[in-house]
Amino acid sequence: MLSRPCEHSAEIFVLLPEGRLDARAAPDLEQALAGLEAQNLKQIVVDLSQSRYISSSCLRLLLVHLRKLKQAGGDLKLCSLPDKVAKVLRIAGLDALFEIYPTVEQAARSFPDYPQEHG
Amino acid sequence: MTSEFELSVTSKMANLTVISDFVTSVAKKLCLDDDQTFALQMAVDEACANIIEHAYGGKADGTISIRCRIVADDVVVTIHDHGGVFDPESVPRPDITASLEERENGGLGLYLMEKLMDSVEWEFDPKKGNTLTMRKRHVKSPV
Numbered sequence: 036m037l038s039r040p041c042e043h044s045a046e047i048f049v050l051l052p053e054g055r056l057d058a059r060a061a062p063d064l065e066q067a068l069a070g071l072e073a074q075n076l077k078q079i080v081v082d083l084s085q086s087r088y089i090s091s092s093c094l095r096l097l098l099v100h101l102r103k104l105k106q107a108g109g110d111l112k113l114c115s116l117p118d119k120v121a122k123v124l125r126i127a128g129l130d131a132l133f134e135i136y137p138t139v140e141q142a143a144r145s146f147p148d149y150p151q152e153h154g
Numbered sequence: 155m156t157s158e159f160e161l162s163v164t165s166k167m168a169n170l171t172v173i174s175d176f177v178t179s180v181a182k183k184l185c186l187d188d189d190q191t192f193a194l195q196m197a198v199d200e201a202c203a204n205i206i207e208h209a210y211g212g213k214a215d216g217t218i219s220i221r222c223r224i225v226a227d228d229v230v231v232t233i234h235d236h237g238g239v240f241d242p243e244s245v246p247r248p249d250i251t252a253s254l255e256e257r258e259n260g261g262l263g264l265y266l267m268e269k270l271m272d273s274v275e276w277e278f279d280p281k282k283g284n285t286l287t288m289r290k291r292h293v294k295s296p297v
Binding site for chain 2: 055057058059088090091092094095098099101102105119122123126127128129131132
């Protein structure tokens with residue numbers, strides 16, 4: 036799973052899962068999130084533009100990681116949701132718990148560590 | 155035209171893709187609209203992931219049989235397995251209005267199945283196996 040620092044800040048990391056985020060993909064997502072946690076990265080953007088489906092198992096992982104990060108003073112924000120993924124989040128009531136942005140850039144810009152000169 | 159479709163696969167997580175392709179193909183043949191196709195795909199995926207993970211406990215050589223058919227005005231999906239029994243009532247459904255601190259992590263798969271389908275029923279039989287029956291009102295997509 037691709038993960039990279041955002042363009043203007045090494046403190047903000049972007050995770051880009053690809054394909055179906057079903058129960059089979061959950062261990063990879065969990066590993067990627069654990070990897071970011073091990074590096075003490077607390078400002079995460081999950082770019083869902085390449086994920087046409089998300090299951091409860093992956094939503095649960097994102098929810099657990101969001102709670103951990105919030106408790107540690109960080110955040111996990113979502114961006115670029117395909118319609119069906121947005122619909123699942125709405126039905127599950129998770130659109131009220133995650134901050135959701137149209138683009139990676141907008142999500143990254145909403146973090147405190149995003150440099151002012153690029154804001 | 156036949157309106158009954160069947161798929162039988164082993165209880166491997168990798169087969170969730172095979173199952174998803176099967177549901178997509180059935181939805182096309184039954185001329186389901188986008189919302190119905192989405193509901194069917196998600197409910198079947200959640201149900202099968204649940205069977206693989208919980209009923210078979212990760213054992214990859216169990217069998218999952220899926221049957222889709224039209225009965226009166228409903229699309230009826232029946233999923234059969236020979237894994238362990240669980241009590242669906244014992245799994246609390248999440249309160250989707252709860253705050254982040256109070257939100258339960260579990261129960262979301264069952265919640266989504268029940269929310270997306272018009273009815274969801276389980277039957278557990280130690281000899282015959284477990285049968286999940288889900289129904290969705292049949293609406294044909296406009297041609």
